[in-house]
Amino acid sequence: MLLAAACASPEAMSSGDDSPHPVDAWPMCTEDGITVDYQTRYLRLVNHTGGPVCAGTLDMLDTEVERLVGLMGLPIEAPFIVDYGVSAAIEACEYDQGSLEGGCVRGYGCETRMSTSYAVQVHELVHAIRQLHGIRGPSILEEGLAVILGNERPSRGQSIGVSTLEPRSMLELLELSPEEVGVERYAYGAHFLSFLMDEYGQAPVLTVLSDPGYPSALSDLFEAHLGESLEQLDERWRKGTWETRYTTLPPCHELVPLGAGFDAEATLDCSDAGTLGHFGSYVVSAPTGVCFTTDEPSPVTVWLSGTSGSISLLGHDCHPDDLQDPQLETGFTITATMSEELNFTLARCTWLVDFVSDWSQQSQTLGISVVPR
Numbered sequence: 001m002l003l004a005a006a007c008a009s010p011e012a013m014s015s016g017d018d019s020p021h022p023v024d025a026w027p028m029c030t031e032d033g034i035t036v037d038y039q040t041r042y043l044r045l046v047n048h049t050g051g052p053v054c055a056g057t058l059d060m061l062d063t064e065v066e067r068l069v070g071l072m073g074l075p076i077e078a079p080f081i082v083d084y085g086v087s088a089a090i091e092a093c094e095y096d097q098g099s100l101e102g103g104c105v106r107g108y109g110c111e112t113r114m115s116t117s118y119a120v121q122v123h124e125l126v127h128a129i130r131q132l133h134g135i136r137g138p139s140i141l142e143e144g145l146a147v148i149l150g151n152e153r154p155s156r157g158q159s160i161g162v163s164t165l166e167p168r169s170m171l172e173l174l175e176l177s178p179e180e181v182g183v184e185r186y187a188y189g190a191h192f193l194s195f196l197m198d199e200y201g202q203a204p205v206l207t208v209l210s211d212p213g214y215p216s217a218l219s220d221l222f223e224a225h226l227g228e229s230l231e232q233l234d235e236r237w238r239k240g241t242w243e244t245r246y247t248t249l250p251p252c253h254e255l256v257p258l259g260a261g262f263d264a265e266a267t268l269d270c271s272d273a274g275t276l277g278h279f280g281s282y283v284v285s286a287p288t289g290v291c292f293t294t295d296e297p298s299p300v301t302v303w304l305s306g307t308s309g310s311i312s313l314l315g316h317d318c319h320p321d322d323l324q325d326p327q328l329e330t331g332f333t334i335t336a337t338m339s340e341e342l343n344f345t346l347a348r349c350t351w352l353v354d355f356v357s358d359w360s361q362q363s364q365t366l367g368i369s370v371v372p373r
Helices: 055-072 086-093 117-134 139-152 182-199 200-210 218-226 230-240
Strands: 043-047 080-084 103-106 115-116 253-256 262-269 274-278 280-285 290-293 296-304 310-316 333-337 342-344 349-356 361-373
Touching: 043 055, 055 103, 055 139, 055 200, 055 274, 080 086, 080 117, 086 103, 086 115, 103 117, 103 139, 115 117, 117 139, 182 200, 182 218, 182 230, 200 218, 218 230, 262 280, 262 349, 274 310
Parallel strands: 043 080, 080 115, 253 290
Antiparallel strands: 103 115, 262 361, 274 280, 280 349, 290 349, 296 342, 296 361, 310 333, 310 349
């Protein structure tokens, strides 16, 4: 499925001085002459995918921008450029082509330009909105924030685990360069910020990260808004339980217990407003808006209908004990070409469903039935 975000260093993000540029004249930028393929309220999208962008994608991106603007309190006054597609991200962000999925944001103010693949598009929106306002702090916090607010959106939940990482001081991590942070260390920043949000609420933490004094007066800002210095917060974070934390649940309009079973069906059609993605990668997530829950480890049989494509069952907010049990499933992908009947034991989780095209058909229908054994 989709891989983690790969963001470029500040050197790749802006030419010349890496410090934030003044953004007072941002809405009044001169016309750049760029030909765009799609324009929305917030985005001017240049399509590099080789085919159409699916009908639901643009509305989803605008919805995500509005969500992020509301959370961070950083309004957007003019649309900004997005180069959309894997090839655009590889060219602009200079990351390893073997990574497949990645993105970056270059420039500040009206010079802000986002390049992204589908998988990390909302992660990169977090960076873009902040850089439109000239904000770019320590990479460990910026990437951690983008993980919390943007990763696996809009279709999935995610866990933020650091149990496999060596405990580190945030004071030390804040000094790391973007190259030293690297994708594998994003979890430190996300876990630290998630800890703060659990302790003090999301709004005060986001206020710190958008304050005009950020990042130069970071410790003072934490003390002013959270009542503790950075040093005190770091000490409590490291002494606290090194537990897995969770981001907010993506949009499931209804949660139902597994009970006697769960059934869902989706038609993936790039011209349909309910389909996300682009040519070569269509996704329909929880098409009925319903997700199911398991309140105990649950042996199930899964049946698929359809001749192509794949379906992912994605466990969110799973019971901590179940995360350590190799006999329990917390997420998996099955394809329509697999055996007609498959047996699994599901962990105690909230379960989301992703239906994914096989990239070769303009329209296809997939269905899934999950039945307790």
